[in-house]
Each structure stands twice: as structure tokens, then as C-alpha cells.
């Protein structure tokens with residue numbers, strides 16, 4: 246239940262080595278969007294595009310493979326992609342829209358599709374939702390403080406950020422690698438994340454994340470027919486190499502446990518909020 | 528004593544209105560009264576004291592058919608008051624939104640008048656269905672333009688003081704252009720179909736004529752410099768209509784130029800800017816269906832001219848010192864004039880002279896000399912929008928409310 250419905254789950258990475266270097270994990274999101282663009286499944290996708298301010302992305306309607314690649318990589322910062330979805334259907338003129346996001350974003354889009362108040366045309370124009378796993382996220386000031394105060398790295402010199410095995414790892418343009426325990430970052434987590442129950446973006450067409458697969462690979466869960474067809478077309482085109490996911494301790498077991506942990510954290514947070522009289526979103 | 532024929536509400540027009548006709552024994556109208564009975568809505572009053580940004584948002588809600596014309600006239604009145612001039616691409620997109628509003632309203636009007644020309648019960652079902660589909664197809668394309676340009680098909684939030692909130696992408700521009708080509712073809716078929724209906728009808732050619740002037744400021748957008756500030760007047764209905772009883776029941780004001788009614792709308796624009804000569808109700812019908820073509824061509828030109836990377840708005844720095852600003856948008860039904868005084872960012876005075884306010888007295892006169900049975904057909908030719916036109920409280924000179932029941 247905590248992982249939602251999925252038609253398959255496996256360990257995957259892109260075959261294009263250059264793309265792998267630019268991506269966060271297995272290059273799944275970037276490859277799938279490019280495949281969807283080329284297949285005509287989407288006309289563009291809302292992604293988190295870097296801006297002039299280092300590590301503070303903005304939602305962006307990418308309509309070319311180059312733009313999609315430019316937005317690859319995880320930014321541990323709130324990026325309101327949903328906001329841009331409506332614009333994609335309006336001034337960008339997209340009839341088939343893709344979007345990437347963690348649970349809170351994909352869930353919001355599904356709600357807009359169900360109850361399209363103020364979101365006319367969106368229900369039938371949302372063509373592809375790619376979900377990324379997510380435990381928590383930060384405001385820009387929060388992530389800046391973590392990197393500069395805890396890692397002691399100037400945010401302008403950060404090349405990549407990653408969370409793995411209980412550590413938040415910052416790699417710098419100078420080739421350094423600085424780790425701090427994730428639990429030190431908890432004070433900076435945006436509070437909404439503690440209420441959030443879903444690790445694996447259960448409402449997406451395809452969900453992906455690093456948990457459950459070795460470094461450089463991704464766990465991929467096609468969930469809907471759209472997701473299944475797109476993923477299969479990418480495999481058939483030789484874009485991905487796949488292998489069965491490890492069912493054991495570092496594979497499915499870990500994924501399920503961490504998803505359950507996030508679920509339990511949400512239940513507990515909501516109880517605590519209710520006890521002190523704070524409203525809960527669900 | 529003349530016979531009096533009353534019809535209320537007049538059907539297949541926007542909003543609620545009433546006809547009170549004095550006829551002779553042959554049923555010919557000798558005195559026509561056409562007026563609004565839509566409840567008063569007080570937009571101009573509740574805007575006072577509100578931030579200027581609220582004016583286009585609020586006045587857009589005057590009407591669900593023509594929200595865009597009100598937003599456009601409103602922002603332009605505010606811009607004129609505070610001294611702001613939007614950049615070229617912003618004005619192009621704004622004009623496009625306004626035209627698109629017209630391009631969806633005119634086919635809707637055709638649907639409303641189909642039965643007046645035998646196109647309804649008893650008409651060839653397939654032809655009727657095709658005609659309906661064509662109208663709805665045109666409306667869909669036009670509404671989509673507003674979605675893209677204005678951010679929302681109905682009450683477009685992106686028509687803002689200073690310009691338009693955003694430009695459009697090249698992809699959007701290309702898609703709109705391709706849709707406009709489809710519209711062009713549909714509009715041609717629609718015009719042929721409507722002209723055929725008009726030709727086959729046996730309404731007299733001079734039905735609904737009058738001798739008043741036309742008033743139009745621009746063919747496709749609106750031009751505040753063409754507003755006759757010195758000669759226009761607004762009158763209370765009780766002074767205007769043939770009896771005080773009618774005047775008190777009327778919820779609309781009367782707008783005049785040099786003390787005389789004027790005709791606004793598609794025929795007025797065609798007469799003023801295209802040398803059109805046909806008069807009366809049928810003249811208006813013909814001018815209206817032809818205007819779809821004018822609109823679609825101008826829309827294509829706008830897209831051609833549009834630089835999708837150009838700025839579409841300017842930063843608004845001034846907050847106004849109470850100068851009277853005027854914004855005019857040539858709506859589907861004619862010149863829609865908004866006036867605003869903005870002081871320190873707040874609306875201090877607001878006035879809307881919407882198209883049908885100009886046309887009420889003109890329609891009333893145009894009814895005279897024709898059989899009362901044609902009265903609704905004549906009224907519909909003017910495509911009145913009564914929802915827009917109700918905006919007053921009836922006060923006597925001491926500012927005492929004359930009719931409490933008019934106030935909602």
C-alpha cells in the first residue's frame with residue numbers, strides 16, 4: 246500500500262554515458278521526457294531549471310531535448326512546477342503537457358484534473374506525470390544555510406547534491422566531497438514535509454528514485470498504461486538497460502521500509518498537530 | 528388612445544429587457560420603448576475606494592459574454608488616468624484578446640437569431656446541425672485565443688495595468704495562426720450561410736431604420752481620442768422614455784451625443800471605417816457576420832507583427848492624481864467606454880458607458896414605423912446586452928432614492 250499501484254518495479258539506468266553524468270541517478274526522468282517528446286507523447290515538460298541564483302531553480306516549460314537536459318539533476322529546493330502547468334496550457338500553447346515532481350506536485354496535478362476549478366483544459370492536456378521519490382525538501386534559504394553552515398561550502402561552488410545512506414553529500418567544482426549526517430539538516434526541512442505521507446509519488450505515471458538500486462542506477466515503477474507504454478518504448482529503443490530489482494535488504498525491502506517510515510511520520514505528525522489544535526490538510 | 532403592446536422579458540438577448548410599444552390599429556409601432564429590466568448592479572459605486580488593480584478584475588464580471596472588452600476598457604481607463612503606456616507587443620496582444628472576444632460573441636449571436644430566419648424547428652436538420660457546429664467551432668477557436676493570450680478564457684487575469692502579464696511562445700503563436708486559418712474558412716462558410724438566410728427572409732429592407740448618426744472609434748480595437756468628451760451626455764431614463772412609468776421601470780441610463788441617440792456596433796464600425804451603406808436591422812446583421820472576416824484578418828496581422836520576445840508590460844510607477852482617464856474598447860456590440868479617476872492608486876470615480884446604453888434610445892426609435900411583430904427581430908439585430916447596461920440607482924435631484932425596489 247505504501248508504494249501505491251505499479252505494473253512493474255526494476256533497476257534501470259540510461260545507456261547514454263554523457264547523459265548519466267549530467268543526471269542525478271540513472272538519468273530516467275531526462276531520458277523519458279526526451280523519448281516522450283520524440284514520440285509525440287508530450288509537446289513539452291515542466292522541469293526545474295537552474296537560474297542565475299545558484300541552486301535556486303524555477304519551473305520552466307522545456308520544449309526541446311537540450312532544455313530538458315539543461316534541467317537534469319536534483320535541486321533540494323521547493324520548485325512550484327504545478328504553477329507553470331497552467332501557463333504551459335495557456336501562453337505556451339501546449340496541448341500535451343509533461344511534468345516532473347515529487348508526491349506533493351503530482352498529487353496536486355491529479356487533484357486539478359479531478360476538480361479543475363481555475364484549471365480548465367488541464368485534465369485532458371496533462372499527458373505525462375513523472376514522479377520522483379522524496380523524503381523531504383527545503384526552502385532556498387534552508388538549503389543555502391545547510392550547505393554554507395554545515396558543509397562549509399560556498400553554494401556557488403556546489404556541483405552536485407545528493408542524499409545517500411543517511412548522509413547529505415555535496416560535491417564541489419573543485420573536486421571536493423563533503424558529507425554531513427542527514428539528521429543535522431532536519432531543522433531546515435520545510436514543515437509541510439512532515440505531514441506528507443508518500444515517498445514514491447504514487448499518483449505519477451512512472452515513479453523513480455535512487456532508493457532500492459545501486460549508485461548510478463534508479464528504481465523505476467511504471468504505474469499507468471501511459472507510463473508502461475512509454476517506458477517500454479524507451480527500453481525497446483535501447484535507451485535504458487534494466488535488471489530486476491534486488492528483493493532484499495538494499496532493494497525492495499529498503500524501499501518499502503523507508504516508504505512506511507515516511508507514512509508513519511506523517512500519521513504521527515498529524516496526531517501531534519491535532520492534539521495541539523493545529524489544522525491538518527487530510 | 529393608442530394600443531400598448533408589452534413584451535417582457537425579450538427573449539434570446541443577453542440579460543433581461545422589456546418592450547413597451549404604442550401601436551396604431553394596424554399594429555404599426557408609433558412609439559417604441561426598449562429598456563433594461565436587469566437588476567441594478569452598482570459596479571461603478573462599489574469600485575470607489577478600491578485599489579486600481581481591482582477595476583479590470585471587477586468590471587470583467589459585468590458580463591460573461593464580453594468580459595474581455597470590460598477588462599480592456601478598464602485597464603486603459605486606469606492607464607490613461609495614471610499616465611502609463613503599455614509597450615507595443617502588450618497592446619497587440621490586448622487588441623488580439625479583444626478581437627477574439629468579438630470572434631466568439633458574433634457566432635453566438637447568430638445562434639440566437641437563427642429562429643428569426645426560419646432556422647430552427649422545421650428547418651433542414653442536417654443544415655441546422657452543421658450551422659450550429661460551425662458557430663461553436665468558431666467560438667472554440669476564439670475562446671482558445673483568450674485562454675492563451677489572457678490566461679483564462681472567461682475573466683482573463685493577464686490583462687493588467689501596464690500591458691499584458693506575459694508574451695506567448697512561438698509554438699503558441701504558430702498554433703493560434705493555424706487555428707485562425709480554420710476560423711477564416713469557417714467564417715466564410717458562416718457568412719455565406721447567413722447571407723442566404725437573410726436573402727430568403729421576407730423582412731422589409733427598411734425594417735428597423737433610424738436617422739441617427741453612428742458612433743465608432745476604431746475598427747478593431749478602440750480609440751480614446753475619438754471620444755466626444757464635450758458633446759456626450761448621460762440621462763436618466765425617466766426623462767427620456769415616453770412615460771414616467773416606463774422611465775421608472777427602466778434600469779438603464781441613456782447615452783447621447785449632441786443631445787441625440789447614436790448607433791454603435793458592427794454596422795456603425797462598417798459605416799465609419801469601411802464605407803458600408805446598408806441601413807436598418809438587416810444592415811446590422813450583414814455588417815456583423817462580415818465583421819468576423821475583418822476580425823480574423825486583423826488577428827492574423829497581429830500575430831504576424833507580434834515579437835514573441837518583446838516586453839508586454841511596463842512597470843507601473845505612478846499612482847495617479849485624480850485625472851480623468853478614458854478607455855475605449857470596440858466590443859462586439861459597439862463602443863464600450865470606461866472612465867476612471869485614480870488617486871494614490873485608488874479608484875475615486877468610475878463610469879461605464881457600455882454599448883447597449885448607447886443603443887437603447889436608438890433601438891426604441893428604430894422600432895417605430897414597423898409592425899410590432901417585428902419588434903423582437905429588430906431588437907435582436909442590435910444584439911443588446913442588458914447585463915452590461917444596468918448600472919444605476921435612480922435618485923432625485925436631492926439625491927433621494929426614487930425607487931427602492933430598483934436597488935439590489
Ligand SMILES: Cc1cc2nc3c(=O)[nH]c(=O)nc-3n(C[C@H](O)[C@H](O)[C@H](O)COP(=O)(O)OP(=O)(O)OC[C@H]3O[C@@H](n4cnc5c(N)ncnc54)[C@H](O)[C@@H]3O)c2cc1C
Pocket residue numbers: 267268269270271272273274275276292293294316317318319320321322323324326345346347377378379380381382383408453454455456463
Ligand atoms: C527534493 C527532492 C528530494 C528527493 N528525495 C529523494 C529520496 O529521499 N530518495 C530518493 O530515492 N530520491 C529522492 N529524490 C529523487 C532523486 O534525487 C532524483 O531526482 C531521481 O532519482 C531522478 O533521477 P534521474 O537521474 O532519473 O533524474 P534526472 O534525469 O537528473 O532529472 C531530474 C528531474 O527532476 C527535476 N527536478 C529537480 N529538482 C526538482 C525539484 N526540486 N522540484 C521538482 N523537480 C525537480 C529536474 O528538473 C529534472 O527534470 C529527491 C528529489 C528531490 C527533488
Ligand code: SF4
Pocket residue numbers: 347348349350379380381382437438439441442443
Ligand atoms: S516530502 Fe512531500 S511535501 Fe515535502 S517536498 Fe517531498 S513530496 Fe513534497
